[in-house]
Amino acid sequence: MATEVLFAGFALMLVIEGILPFVAPKLWRETFKALIEMRDGQIRFAGLASMLVGLGLLWFVN
Numbered sequence: 001m002a003t004e005v006l007f008a009g010f011a012l013m014l015v016i017e018g019i020l021p022f023v024a025p026k027l028w029r030e031t032f033k034a035l036i037e038m039r040d041g042q043i044r045f046a047g048l049a050s051m052l053v054g055l056g057l058l059w060f061v062n
Contacts, residue, residue, distance in 0.1 A: 021028040035043065 020031075038046075
């Protein structure tokens with residue numbers, strides 16, 4: 001059961017991450033150019049915020 005949920009979550013993540021490059025490849029490319037110009041601290045903060053939002057959503061769902 002837990003493995004199925006893990007694989008389903010991973011598959012959903014891949015689908016969601018693939019939407020932007022499929023729909024708007026120019027915007028996706030510009031986004032990555034902006035990421036390259038960010039400092040390490042800014043990228044770490046964005047990663048931390050993303051993890052906290054994800055944990056919050058998991059907590060809310062369960």
